[in-house]
Amino acid sequence: MRKLSTRRRHPLAGIVVMLVALGVVGGVYSAVAPEPAKAETVSTQDVEAGRDLFLIGCASCHGKNAGGIETKRGGNYGPSLIGVGAAAVDFQVGTGRMPMAQMAPQAPKKDPEYTAEETRQLAAYIATLGPGPAIPDEEYTNTSGKTAEQIREGGEFFRTNCTACHNSVGAGGALPGGKYAPALDGVSAKHIAEAMITGPQQMPVFSDDVITPEDKSNIIAYIEAVQEQPNYGGMAGGGLGPVVDGLFTWIIGIGGLVIAAVWIGAHGARVKKK
Template structure:
């Protein structure tokens, strides 16, 4: 009798050696993301901008990161303006959007990855606010996006659309400057921009646009951000320029190509 030399493979039920590594990696990613989100939300809730310890920490951060341009007393130098009286809102906006510290001198500050955590940003804001009165960080009730969208749209078209575009898509200004797009911008930073007038933007204080009206504008922008385009492709929401360019390049190009194809077939 000839015995088979093949060995039967037994199913041991063991996982692949890389399965454990993959599970650990997934666990670390999930834990890290949860911790980051918790840390940011906790920092906003727990940092007391009036506490002397917060102001002292902010002063240390300022001295080591900002004083070179703004002066050790924040009274300005040839490289940077005075920060006396700009308030916590201006600091939170500029640092929280990554515009400050500047990457390089130019027509205006570039949005880039943030250098400081939310807690450190609030500490810096607390220090600058302690130097002189100025616009404060807005309360959460004005940032929920549940305001009057119709009123917000009207206010935006009257006060903001000439620079930021009616759809908040941004636009070019003079001397190499530009109005940034507003989609994806945090509600708190939109409010702070209106209250402080960064870069080339005018200041819209409560005498011009009230806190409730700022809430309405934020609600309108968030509505635009979350709604779908019923008319098809948005083409960047840049208006007739983009639409005309599309017609000339795509539409006219298709007509020319069709004409060449028909002529070639007839020949």
């Protein structure tokens, strides 16, 4: 005991204890910390081709090194693309939102300016500039064989996290500042998954720590299931809810009755009598 007590009083004992404690803390953190985003492994040819395309079509707004270009007022022509990942490029370019035809509060969806191969090359180049979300694989996008329970769970996630902007059936809706949540009808599973993991424009990012890949797949399955449902009541009114349906009924139904009543009153038998 006397020998052990002497060693504890050694001048280096405190340093040794601190190093051991740091090692334990580092080991525990590395075991429980979420895995960081990684850049995709791509070919050199794709990266070089993507850089050439970037310099021609994107550098005027995003800068030659993709670091963004600031305006004199402190804004920017195009944000920095370092660390956005291949998924963001594939979504923005693949849906035609980039390049933008003109400055606007929000980039609208349109026909893509680049082919699928060129989009892949641009994404490959941007992925090398910094770690970011990769293009989603089948873990996110495969919705075949989903059970009714999984689709129901996807609907619960969608109504909790997405309905406020996209409507309960994905019909979209208006947002402040001239922005809007686009309709999800006809959007591919890959682009829906990319939107969730990259948060384009005003949309929040739903990382895999917030919504797991399986839950994202269930959400996509729910969106697809809703789009395939028939409108048993006839006109769906855009699926915008009972308030809008009631407004349609009031304007078209009651309005039609008022017009008919006015016409009958103006062309009735008593009106023609002198």
